[in-house]
Amino acid sequence: MLNQNVINSLVWLYSIFDIKLLTLIAAGFTIYFGYQKVTKKVCISYSINTERGYDPHITNFVVSNKRDSVIVISSIDMWIGDKGKTDIIKFNEPLVLKSYDAKLVEIPKYSNIYNEKGPVFIELFDALSFSLITVSGEVIRCDVESAVTVKSLEGRLYKSSKIFNNIVLTRRMGFVFTYYIKNEATNVIFDKYGIIVGSSPFTWNAFPDMSEDLFGSFLIYSGYHDRYDDYALFKVEDNLDTTFVLNKYTMNEKITKSVEEEV
Known part of the structure; x- marks a missing residue:
């Protein structure tokens, strides 16, 4: 068995070693945090x-x-x-x-x-x-x-957004009709086949022919021309550009010309 003197010596050596270890650890942390403070990355x-x-x-x-x-x-x-x-x-x-x-x-x-x-x-x-x-x-x-x-x-896909009148256009869209009542604008979207996407403001929701003559005549004879303060129809091309078709001004011109021809 170890006598008391040997035990005391071992305890003393351990305490010295423990103190030195803690000192080294503390010094390491001090250097690390000091390095973080003085350097920039x-x-x-x-x-x-x-x-x-x-x-x-x-x-x-x-x-x-x-x-x-x-x-x-x-x-x-x-x-x-x-x-x-x-x-x-x-x-x-x-x-x-x-x-x-x-x-x-x-x-x-x-x-x-x-x-x-x-x-x-x-x-x-x-x-x-x-x-x-x-x-x-x-x-x-x-x-x-x-x-x-x-x-x-490699393998990356790309996307783009084409926005017109606050609408994100897609290739499924055919026309955008915007009408105004008391300065409030409402957009109506038609697909490529003339079918309205969502609710329809008209009496029906399918228009096989969206030409200026037929759709414009529909607006006039159905009373929407007078009901709306202003309106415009645009065609959505395959590249998502938009082209002008008609608006209230052009239809007013058409009405005036028709009246003059009748006279």
Whole structure:
């Protein structure tokens, strides 16, 4: 059996070891949290928008602060490969990123990017990089978390929205009729076959011929021409563009011409 002196010695050694271990652990945490405080790391995630009518541009832009410190941002620069850099946003009021904070930033659209040689475009294989400029003038290079690559585009489906009179158009639609009563607008949607989608404001809901002559005559002889303060009919083309068919003014012109011909 161990005598009391040996036991006391072991307890003393253990206490010394325990104190040193706790000290090392505490020192490790102090260094770690101190490092988080004095260093800066910001990550960027984004996607490329290729909507019709615009050059490819940045969207879904998220700025993430990965350190335990506050960053006050005045602007963000973007490098397009080796083509050069441009500021993609200058904040009217500085953007404040708190510790471990992340914010979605809406990047303003622009007409074009260019240099002394002409237009510059964001292309598929361009490596984009970003820098934050703080209110004090410090430049912070950012890590990119979601770069767009060919692999990320494989199997990707795309969608678009074509909006007319607050209606999201689809290829199933054939016509849009909008009428006004006391400045309140109501939209009536017809499919490709002239059948009204939803409730009908008319006595029936199917119009096989939506031409100016037949549908316009229906509006006149059924009393809707006089009942509505204004109205217009538009055709939805296969590419979802809309073309004008008739409105109250053109039908009034037609009525006037018909009366003059009778006289």
